[in-house]
Amino acid sequence: MTERAAPSTPARSARVNGLNRLLMRLLKIAIISTLLFMLAAEMISSGPKTRPPMVSAVAWVQWAVSMFAIGVYIWYRPGRKRWIAAAALASLAATGLDVLVDQGTRGVGTAELFALLLLMLFAVRHWDAPPGRWVAIAVGAALSVLGIRLFAPEYEGAQVGGIVLILMAMSTVIGFGAYFRSLDKLRRETQEEVRQAERLELAREMHDFVAHHVTGMVVLAQAAQVTSTDPKKAFADIEEAGLAALTSMRRMVKMLRNDDSGAGTNPLGDLAQIEDLVDRFNREGTDTTCFISPELAGNVAPEIAATAHRIVREALTNVRKHARGATRVRVVVAAASGQGLEVSVRDDGRAARGRLAESGGGMGLLGLGERIEAVGGQLRAQPRPEGGWETAAWLPRAAAETA
Numbered sequence: 001m002t003e004r005a006a007p008s009t010p011a012r013s014a015r016v017n018g019l020n021r022l023l024m025r026l027l028k029i030a031i032i033s034t035l036l037f038m039l040a041a042e043m044i045s046s047g048p049k050t051r052p053p054m055v056s057a058v059a060w061v062q063w064a065v066s067m068f069a070i071g072v073y074i075w076y077r078p079g080r081k082r083w084i085a086a087a088a089l090a091s092l093a094a095t096g097l098d099v100l101v102d103q104g105t106r107g108v109g110t111a112e113l114f115a116l117l118l119l120m121l122f123a124v125r126h127w128d129a130p131p132g133r134w135v136a137i138a139v140g141a142a143l144s145v146l147g148i149r150l151f152a153p154e155y156e157g158a159q160v161g162g163i164v165l166i167l168m169a170m171s172t173v174i175g176f177g178a179y180f181r182s183l184d185k186l187r188r189e190t191q192e193e194v195r196q197a198e199r200l201e202l203a204r205e206m207h208d209f210v211a212h213h214v215t216g217m218v219v220l221a222q223a224a225q226v227t228s229t230d231p232k233k234a235f236a237d238i239e240e241a242g243l244a245a246l247t248s249m250r251r252m253v254k255m256l257r258n259d260d261s262g263a264g265t266n267p268l269g270d271l272a273q274i275e276d277l278v279d280r281f282n283r284e285g286t287d288t289t290c291f292i293s294p295e296l297a298g299n300v301a302p303e304i305a306a307t308a309h310r311i312v313r314e315a316l317t318n319v320r321k322h323a324r325g326a327t328r329v330r331v332v333v334a335a336a337s338g339q340g341l342e343v344s345v346r347d348d349g350r351a352a353r354g355r356l357a358e359s360g361g362g363m364g365l366l367g368l369g370e371r372i373e374a375v376g377g378q379l380r381a382q383p384r385p386e387g388g389w390e391t392a393a394w395l396p397r398a399a400a401e402t403a
Contacts, residue, residue, distance in 0.1 A: 124177025323349025
């Protein structure tokens with residue numbers, strides 16, 4: 001259903017999404033800056049009796065591997081798991097080189113360690129994505145042995161304790177990755193369930209539209225038989241009705257077949273049933289009035305009438321759920337310019353806050369917008385300057401064929 005709470009309004013939702021993107025970008029910049037600073041500090045740091053790693057050629061190889069791992073984190077996108085695998089294999093090779101060549105200095109890899117932990121999060125979250133699950137296993141192996149070059153072997157138990165700490169951190173990251181993966185899976189399953197339910201309902205109601213057009217064709221044919229109508233005109237009218245039926249059928253079949261159609265393609269209801277919606281809503285205790293322009297009767301395509309009914313139904317449900325203190329609701333379905341009509345639902349309530357406002361699921365506004373765009377219309381949902389909320393849409397009287 002459409003949401004009126006802050007996250008669901010087009011303008012405010014855009015601001016919230018923009019703020020979230022900005023915060024995520026700033027967080028990523030902070031992480032990258034920290035990793036680079038950590039890597040630079042590793043290269044130049046030294047103890048009382050040890051030289052800095054920058055004097056060793058092996059350390060520069062490890063520096064390059066760390067920079068590569070950081071770069072993979074910077075430019076990683078879903079579907080680029082091969083680069084994660086490359087970073088893990090490079091880390092394993094750098095650790096093997098450290099074991100084979102005694103460089104006489106402490107190894108470099110703390111920044112690489114944190115970068116690989118972040119990449120492990122992505123690898124687990126996109127567990128089933130190509131090139132396969134072995135990528136996460138490779139990253140785990142690289143992290144497990146990384147402690148060999150980070151902790152001095154001369155201190156008894158230092159490497160063992162360090163590896164244990166790394167394994168604990170890795171298990172935490174794996175847990176977060178699995179949690180995010182379960183959220184992604186739940187979201188996909190929920191969307192698919194909504195789409196499947198909408199398609200089934202659309203399939204059940206398709207015969208109503210087909211019957212409407214076919215009945216019109218039959219009436220035209222019967223009228224031509226009993227009147228002195230010009231046969232050419234009668235055939236032209238029948239042809240026009242047939243083309244309208246084919247267009248309507250093609251549009252609905254496209255909705256049924258489109259995997260990305262989203263929610264909200266339910267074609268139930270017509271203009272005559274809008275008053276029933278308003279009456280039921282009025283009986284629930286809110287002063288609700290309705291006006292439907294008489295000139296629209298019989299001059300609106302079935303898909304458009306069903307879409308107008310859906311707009312009113314969703315908007316009234318939205319008022320009931322989110323409009324605190326609403327005392328008046330005005331529903332208007334009137335003729336508009338450009339051979340169209342405007343459907344509007346306005347109230348004087350205030351936006352709800354808390355769990356009730358957040359319980360809409362985030363699908364309503366998207367689904368309603370897609371339904372309206374599918375017939376060539378435009379949706380507007382926004383706060384009113386004088387207070388309250390407005391859900392309005394311009395619709396053509398005859399549905400436009402979508403590309």
